[in-house]
Amino acid sequence: MSKQFCSNCGNEIVEAGKFCPSCGHSISNTSESQQQVNTAPPAPEQPPIKNKPNNNFMILIVLAGVIGIGLFIYFLQKEAPEDVAEEFFDHIISFEMEKAERLISKDADPTVREGFAELGEMLDSLPFEFTDDIKIKNNFNVLNVSKSGDQATVEAEVSFMMGEEMKEETTFELQKEKGKWKIKHVE
DSSP states (O other), X not given: OOOEEETTTOOEEOSOOSBOTTTOOBOOSSHHXXXXXXSSOOOOOOOOXXXXXXXXXXXXXXXXXXXXXXXXXXXXXXXXXXXXXXXXXXXXXXXXXXXXXXXXXXXXXXXXXXXXXXXXXXXXXXXXXXXXXXXXEEEEEEEEEEEETTEEEEEEEEEEEESEEXXXXXXXXXXXXXXXXXXXXXX
16 A cells, blocks of 8 residues: 555555544545545745846946046046146147136136236237147147145246247146136146
8 A cells, every 4th residue: 555645744644534633634535535545746846936136227326337437536646636637638639628728727827817818818819810720739748747635836848839839847737616627837
């Protein structure tokens, strides 16, 4: 005779009886009760399947974090005084005076504003207009940067070529205004 198991608790039923000795579930010899008694133990109950996090979603979150950190570092470096000095130089060489003027400190040395105004007047008096067709090759090579709190000095070798090459060492003094570096003096 094959072994029988309780359909309620799954324990083996050793003796023939009306009740399971383990859980007390009713067992009888009728055909109805035979449906309740199994010849094999019931399959163990499996825990419900939990939804695993989607790997694509996790990759997307990690990727967004890496991009966010990269952008933070990029913008943090972009606000270095040497970058502002180079941007100022590039705007001057490209005759983008309005953009260059935005980089001048409100407390700038008066000679910076006067020189800037003289340069603007000189450009206005030229018999031609500077357009995107006129290309000026320029170079900005940082030689030294020193910072002390909200003050910085950038020494650079600047050169530009419009016909013949002009090269000189220039010192940019900058100060922070509302967290941004601005040109205070140029020598």
